[in-house]
Structures are given as C-alpha cells and as structure tokens.
Amino acid sequence: MKKTERIKYLIIGNSAGGIGAAEAIREVDKNGTIIIVSDEPYPAYSRPLISDYLSGKRSIEKMNYRPFDFYEKNSISTILGEKVNRVDFKNNTVTFSNGHILTWEKLLIATGGTPIVPPMDGKEARGVFTFTTLGDARAIDEYLNQKTGANAVVIGGGLIGVSVTESLLKRGVKVSIIEMKDRVLNIILDEITSAMEDKAIRASGAEIITGHTVTKINSNSRGEVESVTLDDGKTIPCSIVIISIGIRPRLELVQNSEIKINRGIVVNMHMETSIPNVYACGDAAEAYDFIYRENRLTPIWPNAYLGGRIAGLNMSGKTAEYPGGTALNAIKYFGVYIVSAGMAASPDSTYEEVVANGESSYKKLILKEGFITGMVFSGDVDRAGIIYNLMKDRLYVNSFKNDLVTENFGLLSLPEKIWRNRLATSPLESDSSKSSVSPC
Amino acid sequence: MRQFIEYDIIRYTATVFRYLVIEGITPMRKIYIKEEVCIGCGLCEVYCQLQHSSVRDLIKTFKKRLPRPLPRVRVETKGNVSFSVRCRNCDEPACAYACLTGAITRNPETRMITVDEEKCIGCCTCMMVCPLGAIKQDKEHKKMLKCDFCHGEEIPACVANCPNEALFCLELDDALTDVKMRIPSPVSQAV
Numbered sequence: 001m002k003k004t005e006r007i008k009y010l011i012i013g014n015s016a017g018g019i020g021a022a023e024a025i026r027e028v029d030k031n032g033t034i035i036i037v038s039d040e041p042y043p044a045y046s047r048p049l050i051s052d053y054l055s056g057k058r059s060i061e062k063m064n065y066r067p068f069d070f071y072e073k074n075s076i077s078t079i080l081g082e083k084v085n086r087v088d089f090k091n092n093t094v095t096f097s098n099g100h101i102l103t104w105e106k107l108l109i110a111t112g113g114t115p116i117v118p119p120m121d122g123k124e125a126r127g128v129f130t131f132t133t134l135g136d137a138r139a140i141d142e143y144l145n146q147k148t149g150a151n152a153v154v155i156g157g158g159l160i161g162v163s164v165t166e167s168l169l170k171r172g173v174k175v176s177i178i179e180m181k182d183r184v185l186n187i188i189l190d191e192i193t194s195a196m197e198d199k200a201i202r203a204s205g206a207e208i209i210t211g212h213t214v215t216k217i218n219s220n221s222r223g224e225v226e227s228v229t230l231d232d233g234k235t236i237p238c239s240i241v242i243i244s245i246g247i248r249p250r251l252e253l254v255q256n257s258e259i260k261i262n263r264g265i266v267v268n269m270h271m272e273t274s275i276p277n278v279y280a281c282g283d284a285a286e287a288y289d290f291i292y293r294e295n296r297l298t299p300i301w302p303n304a305y306l307g308g309r310i311a312g313l314n315m316s317g318k319t320a321e322y323p324g325g326t327a328l329n330a331i332k333y334f335g336v337y338i339v340s341a342g343m344a345a346s347p348d349s350t351y352e353e354v355v356a357n358g359e360s361s362y363k364k365l366i367l368k369e370g371f372i373t374g375m376v377f378s379g380d381v382d383r384a385g386i387i388y389n390l391m392k393d394r395l396y397v398n399s400f401k402n403d404l405v406t407e408n409f410g411l412l413s414l415p416e417k418i419w420r421n422r423l424a425t426s427p428l429e430s431d432s433s434k435s436s437v438s439p440c
Numbered sequence: 441m442r443q444f445i446e447y448d449i450i451r452y453t454a455t456v457f458r459y460l461v462i463e464g465i466t467p468m469r470k471i472y473i474k475e476e477v478c479i480g481c482g483l484c485e486v487y488c489q490l491q492h493s494s495v496r497d498l499i500k501t502f503k504k505r506l507p508r509p510l511p512r513v514r515v516e517t518k519g520n521v522s523f524s525v526r527c528r529n530c531d532e533p534a535c536a537y538a539c540l541t542g543a544i545t546r547n548p549e550t551r552m553i554t555v556d557e558e559k560c561i562g563c564c565t566c567m568m569v570c571p572l573g574a575i576k577q578d579k580e581h582k583k584m585l586k587c588d589f590c591h592g593e594e595i596p597a598c599v600a601n602c603p604n605e606a607l608f609c610l611e612l613d614d615a616l617t618d619v620k621m622r623i624p625s626p627v628s629q630a631v
C-alpha cells in the first residue's frame with residue numbers, strides 16, 4: 001500500500017470559508033499541518049470584486065483577500081489549480097485529478113457554489129459565460145477585447161446579473177437584462193427598492209425585460225453568439241450572453257457519499273456534517289438561519305467566513321457554536337445604496353410592516369409577533385447594524401418598533417437595558433445593568 | 441457606583457490577561473465613557489473631525505474645507521442621558537468577519553480593528569453587522585470610517601478635549617494597578 005502523509009487539517013476551498021477556518025485553527029493550534037486546496041489558481045481573492053476587475057477598476061493584485069505573505073506567515077500550505085476528484089470518508093483520503101492522494105484527520109468542505117445553467121439550446125456557443133469566478137471575469141474581458149461595439153444579454157436580474165451589468169456598462173457594452181420574474185433583485189429587495197434599482201439601471205442605459213426568459217441562444221457560422229430567442233419568440237441580437245440565474249451548492253464531492261445533504265451539506269451548530277471530523281461551511285453548506293430558525297442556504301460572504309471560523313475552532317479542539325446567519329446584502333449598484341437582511345418582503349398577512357418613507361430615505365421593518373424578521377433600508381443606512389443585531393439576538397421590540405425607523409434613531413431609542421448591554425464589552429448580567437462605565 | 445466601575449475593570453483586565461497568556465501580545469487601550477457626567481456637548485465629535493481633517497485648524501476645517509471630514513464618534517442624547525459611541529474593538533469583531541474584501545482586520549500589535557482604505561470599497565456590509573452602529577459610511581470617498589484611536593496618539597482627541605472628563609483611556613497597567621490595589625483576588629480567579 002502507498003503511504004501518504006497525514007494532514008491534520010485539510011480544507012477544500014480557498015475562499016471566505018476556507019480562510020475563516022484556517023485563521024481560526026491558527027488561533028488555537030500553531031503547528032498542526034494545514035493544507036488549503038482549490039481548483040482556482042489564485043491566492044484567496046474577494047469574489048465580489050470580480051465585477052471591479054471586469055470594469056477595469058481593479059487589478060488582480062488589488063483583489064487579494066489577505067496580504068501576500070499570509071500563507072507563509074501562518075504556515076499554511078496550498079495546493080492551487082488542482083481539483084479534488086474524490087473524497088473517501090471511510091479511509092479519510094482525498095484524490096486529486098492528477099492522481100495524488102492525501103490523508104486527513106479533519107476535513108473542511110468549503111467548496112462554495114456553482115452557477116446554475118439551465119438546459120437551453122445553444123448554451124455551448126462561444127460568447128456564453130457565467131460570472132462567479134475571476135476566471136470568468138478574465139474570459140469575458142478577453143472575449144470583449146476582441147469585439148467592438150459589443151452588446152450583451154444578461155439572463156437573470158439577481159445580484160450577480162445586476163453586478164455584471166454595471167461592469168459591462170462601464171466598459172461601454174450595451175446590456176439587456178432578461179428577468180423571468182416581474183422585477184430585478186426580487187429575492188433580496190422588496191418592490192419599492194427593486195423599483196429604485198430598476199430606475200437607476202435603466203437611467204444608466206441598460207434595457208430590462210421582465211416576465212420573460214431566454215429559450216434559445218443562436219450562433220453564427222463561426223459558432224459565436226449572435227442573438228437570443230425569448231419565450232415569446234422575440235429575438236435580441238447580441239454578441240455576448242451572461243447566464244446569471246443563480247448559484248447552487250457545489251456538491252460533486254459529496255453527492256454519492258453517506259453525508260447528509262438537503263439542498264446543501266447539512267451541518268450542526270458546530271458546522272460539523274453528519275460524518276464526524278468532516279465539517280462544511282459557506283455556499284456549499286446548509287447552516288442555521290436565525291430568521292427562519294432552521295437550516296437554510298444563505299450564500300453570502302460574511303456567513304461563509306463566520307461558518308468557516310466556527311468550523312476551524314471546533315476542528316482544532318475548541319468548542320464554538322455558530323450563532324446562525326441569514327441573508328444580508330448591502331448593495332450600491334448604480335449609486336443606489338440599499339441594505340437588506342432577513343426577509344425582504346412579508347411572506348403572509350401574519351407579518352406586520354413598520355415603514356418610514358422619507359424624502360431621501362426608505363426604511364422598512366418586517367415583524368412577526370413583536371420580533372424583527374426582516375429589514376430593507378435605503379438612503380440613510382447608517383446605524384442599520386443596531387437593528388440587524390436586534391433581529392439577530394431575537395429581542396422583543398414591540399414597544400419601541402416605531403422608533404427604529406425614525407431619522408435620528410440610535411442606541412438611545414432602545415430600552416436602557418439593551419443599550420447598556422450593547423455598550424459593554426460582553427453581555428452584562430442583569431444586576432450590573434446599571435454600570436456607568438462602558439468601554440466603547 | 442464605584443463597585444460597578446470595578447466590575448468593569450476586572451472584566452476588562454481578565455480579557456487582557458487572556459490575550460497576554462495565550463498570545464503574548466500587547467493588550468490594547470480602550471476608551472471608557474462616564475455617562476453620568478456627559479452633557480452631550482458634542483465636542484468629541486468636533487475634535488474628531490478636526491483630528492481627521494487635512495488642516496489642524498478648527499475654522500478652516502469647519503468653514504473653509506468643505507465637505508467637512510465626518511466624525512468617527514457619535515453623540516447620542518435623550519432627556520438627560522447622553523454619551524458618545526465609537527468602535528470598541530470587539531473581541532469577536534463581526535465587521536472584520538463580514539468584510540468582503542479583507543479591508544477590515546485586527547492589527548496584531550495594537551489589537552485595534554483597522555480599515556485599510558486601499559482595500560475598502562465602502563459596501564456597508566460591516567456597518568450592517570456592527571451592534572453599536574459605530575462604522576460610518578463616507579459616501580463622498582466610498583469608504584467606511586471608524587474610530588482609529590487617532591492613529592496611535594497617546595490620548596485620542598475626543599478624550600483630550602472632553603470638558604467634563606466623561607471620556608477616559610485605560611491601559612493594562614492602569615487597570616492592573618487599579619484592580620490590584622483594591623481587590624487582590626478576583627483577577628487571578630478570572631484568569
């Protein structure tokens with residue numbers, strides 16, 4: 001039998017989740033071997049910045065998530081540009097696409113998400129892209145550099161679709177967004193804020209077609225995209241197509257294993273999967289959502305990092321619990337600042353909405369039985385974190401809910417017990433809630 | 441009243457001790473507020489703005505160089521209660537964990553949470569998770585702003601200019617002497 005080195009901590013995925021875990025492990029265990037693996041060939045970069053790369057605003061070096069000496073300083077080995085093909089959960093090994101095998105003691109699956117590409121005629125044509133990696137951004141960049149007067153069709157008006165639209169417009173590419181639902185950003189925004197974005201996108205020169213979908217991508221004799229056909233038969237000429245209808249957990253390594261999967265890899269409060277010593281986090285995992293109070297996919301960067309951190313602490317022998325995450329978005333596309341968290345719209349009439357619609361700001365809270373379950377703010381977004389944390393800590397706000405959407409809202413809009421608690425370094429015991437000195 | 445102040449110092453010192461023992465690093469200083477003598481005059485905000493202005497002159501800062509730099513502290517007042525709020529460099533910094541670009545990190549030497557303006561894209565994700573609302577958005581420059589302890593100044597401007605000494609700085613040594621003098625045992629217990 002071939003003998004392989006035993007790695008104490010093996011992390012698949014060199015992004016938010018993987019780095020969060022590695023940093024946490026190094027807080028606890030200074031020496032245990034850590035290897036981070038990724039099929040992407042770069043040091044960890046900020047994925048949301050691929051739009052700045054495409055628009056030409058930021059170079060690859062300026063996208064690095066950590067300083068250049070991060071891995072060396074923390075004695076973290078990396079295997080980059082290599083894909084893991086298989087995980088053997090019985091013998092604790094991984095097999096790489098080049099045949100190499102590694103043995104691990106603790107494994108973190110932080111494989112992130114993969115773009116959803118629906119079955120669609122012509123999707124193999126040259127000039128059809130997805131937009132979730134730096135590689136995608138570079139490929140689009142190269143393709144566009146060969147074209148003049150390009151126009152693009154962006155399929156899907158969600159976060160990634162709007163983000164790529166902004167970059168393309170900045171490059172002088174004409175864009176048509178095709179959104180199947182009746183409004184853009186319909187998952188993370190409510191109707192009012194969607195309309196604000198809609199207006200800003202159109203004002204920047206893009207076309208938005210809602211209520212329709214692309215059924216076919218047509219190409220010319222060179223195999224390059226030349227138009228798309230919509231479900232109503234209409235064709236839109238274009239030289240490039242970006243498919244951005246969503247992402248789903250990247251589960252190829254666990255699909256046929258005994259690991260428990262729902263929509264993502266199911267993890268407990270320690271971010272451990274159904275197999276001991278195997279952890280998961282980030283876009284690949286289904287972890288606790290404190291709004292829905294059940295495990296859900298919450299594919300955003302902060303949740304990936306924190307989930308990774310909790311996994312890392314537990315992997316290295318500490319006991320730490322994931323406080324839960326939820327959807328959270330702060331967007332500034334086309335100069336419109338909007339933040340939303342939890343539910344963006346009330347699911348049914350048992351929810352209550354508290355709204356303040358000012359001249360230059362809009363604030364909406366969604367409540368159920370006196371607890372906040374969602375928020376959407378635009379314009380004046382400063383101090384929104386105070387409210388997010390009321391929601392996160394599940395504090396009963398019924399008696400002061402109307403104060404939370406006022407203009408001069410602050411900590412003093414909260415009951416004394418809560419603001420005193422917030423000003424202290426750690427939760428105060430109730431009897432010391434009168435402490436008059438607080439570090440801040 | 442005194443008793444509560446001590447309670448806080450003990451807790452603070454215990455935290456500091458933990459860092460020292462585990463990581464062998466310099467603990468950070470913190471700014472404390474004495475809310476019972478804060479009259480909400482707002483001078484902490486004013487001097488914070490001056491400190492972060494390109495000119496060290498009040499009149500120029502407030503009258504000539506518009507837009508004015510934004511304050512990194514915020515005074516809150518309600519009835520006769522008032523205090524100023526700023527980043528308190530949380531032990532578990534939600535902002536740093538949430539930062540999309542890696543701009544927010546803890547400086548290993550000072551233990552302060554810092555924003556790298558080069559990397560910051562002003563996206564407000566950090567602001568959304570801060571329980572104190574202590575991170576502010578500078579729309580003009582598309583950057584996030586927070587208390588930076590006046591960049592290593594011995595006494596930060598807000599503390600130095602508080603007319604009522606409602607703000608004060610505490611360092612490990614002070615805290616230790618203070619605690620040791622009065623209560624010898626709880627510290628070791630806390631550790």
Ligand SMILES: Cc1cc2nc3c(=O)[nH]c(=O)nc-3n(C[C@H](O)[C@H](O)[C@H](O)COP(=O)(O)OP(=O)(O)OC[C@H]3O[C@@H](n4cnc5c(N)ncnc54)[C@H](O)[C@@H]3O)c2cc1C
Nearest residue numbers: 013015016017038039047048084111112282283299300301
């Ligand atoms: C354009 C865009 C904009 C975004 N904007 C925001 C935003 O504003 N705010 C926000 O919070 N979130 C945003 N996100 C989402 C955010 O980027 C993700 O939630 C986050 O990157 C998830 O981190 P992760 O560590 O789980 O996985 P990922 O970042 O997806 O990284 C997983 C890594 O694992 C690698 N990998 C997977 N399988 C294998 C394998 N078998 N072998 C080797 N390597 C493998 C992948 O190649 C990848 O490098 C955005 C995403 C995109 C694409």
